[in-house]
Amino acid sequence: MTTKKRGLSTRSVQGNKRPQPGPAVEPIVQTSTFIFKDQHEMVNAVQGTSGKHVYTRWSNPTTRNAEEKISSLEGTDDTLLLASGMAAISSTVYGFLKKGNRLLSCDSIYGGTLHLFKEVLPNQGIEVDFHPLDGFADAVENSYGSYDMCYFETPTNPVLGIVDIRRVASAAKATNTVSVIDNTFATPINQRPHELGVDVVIHSATKYLGGHSDVIAGCVSGCDEHIKKVRSAARLLGGTIDPFASFLLDRGIKTLAARMVWHNFNAIFLADKLSQDSRISRIHYPGLPTHPNHSIARRQMSGYGGMIAIDLDANLNMTKDFVDSLEIFLNAVSLGGVESLASIPALTTHYGFSKEELEKTGISESTVRLSVGIEDPEDLLQDIRQALDLSIR
Ligand SMILES: Cc1ncc(COP(=O)(O)O)c(C=O)c1O
Known part of the structure; x- marks a missing residue:
């Protein structure tokens, strides 16, 4: 068994692991709930000790398969798939920030995200400041840790501005600020921000990951600790992806x-x-x-x-x-x-x-x-x- 890291094409098709003998294509587990033998088995599953799926709003095998593949591509511990890019962005924000927290966002971001940050978050006591793309890393560095999260895209939508990822990531680390990037335009094939030091990587998986304009989906990738936070928020916010959408997404990612x-x-x-x-x-x-x-x-x-x-x-x-x-x-x-x-x-x-x-x-x-x-x-x-x-x- 080789320990060499698989290439990106291999990871797109097969992820990081050899599938179990059985169907060559991950089955669509189109169920809302899962049946248990007895209360003992149910309690173990609910407590997360058995790793079994309980309820599709929490987790689902078809979705898990696609999540693991995205983690293998982005080089992260874990990924959470959601019903849209906006569900991924909002669940990330609510997973990390609460009333009184502060967010520094680049001002060149997708319009929907801009509206969320301008119109929804301030009403919930989360302060949002915007900074132009030029000098964004300096703004993070000069904030001396007064922000809880910094958020940016590169290349930006729609006019393809470029932010220096490594500089933002290291400024965020130095100031104890969680860094979040929307990597939709680049894809993990062209750019892997986690490897450059960014904490959390988001995609509108509706776009290149799905690749065939037939699915709406979003994902959030990062270290175990960070994705756990987002998963907790997402479970309650309820932006769950449907298993069939997860199947379409995995099928798209293969190419x-x-x-x-x-x-x-x-x-x-x-x-x-x-x-x-x-x-x-x-x-x-x-x-x-x-x-x-x-x-x-x-x-x-x-x-x-x-x-x-x-x-x-x-x-x-x-x-x-x-x-x-x-x-x-x-x-x-x-x-x-x-x-x-x-x-x-x-x-x-x-x-x-x-x-x-x-x-x-x-x-x-x-x-x-x-x-x-x-x-x-x-x-x-x-x-x-x-x-x-x-x-x-
Ligand atoms: C860069 C970017 N991020 C996020 C989104 C939101 O994604 P979705 O439409 O899947 O919710 C979009 C949608 O166009 C986008 O272009």
Whole structure:
């Protein structure tokens, strides 16, 4: 038996352990409850001493299988799967923070998380401060431990800002602050923040982990002690994932490493080609040497992912025409599936933000977010070029 750590493709397909003889695919244990022989067995299970499943809101074998696979990919002791990325984020916050605690968040984060932090947490006595992406690590360091948690994303949604993970993690450790990252855009194939020192890693598993736009799910990974806290909160908050969704997720993760090769390739191909097109005023992609934090991205990512944002040399109407003229890129929100999608953040994730608020997060009315799928790269390029021809004259 070899002790060498398995590669990421092997871990995507098989996790870290050889399955037990029996079905080659983890069965879908579609049950809410589990039957016990007698009270002795029941009590042992409830106390957690036998490791048996009791009730699917607490744990389920199909879900456990997917959790173990995600832990093997992120390099963490444990993972908790939940019904959505937002359930993962809210359960993490409530697992760690209580009334009177303070959270320092980067201001470039997913819109739903931003709303949770701005509108829900302060009403429950949790103080939230926001800091821009630039200098976020310094802000954590200079807080001298006055925050209980720091929260960030990298690359950020939607304009792919890059935060230095190692710097934030070490500043958080030095100040006794729990560090939490949303690793959705990167995936554990391209970036493993726990190995760089971050305590807790979150995903909207709806995106690349699932990979086929057919499941809503979220996960939280970290050391045993941290995941225990989140698990306790999640049990009561009730954002439980359904066993069938866990099955779909595990099925999706089997091809994660293979899919990411194509996502990474197609995105860098498009970013490079489109950077020569004068109808596009700016390309946001961490793999381009022109990205302001390309050197940090190069240090902490092994691939730059499938997300690109482009600013068109256009007004809002022309930008709408551009997206409506695309034939292969589909007109939809979300990201990370095998099919390419295009959306206008000013009209979707950041709808209702003022022009100034948009500018602060680096978004303009002509920004288009592209989730680059695994179709043929030449087809994708051709699709964007024909849509530019039709919309920008
Ligand atoms: C970066 C990021 N984090 C979290 C979420 C929330 O995930 P979910 O929609 O699965 O709740 C999203 C959703 O788009 C996202 O893009």
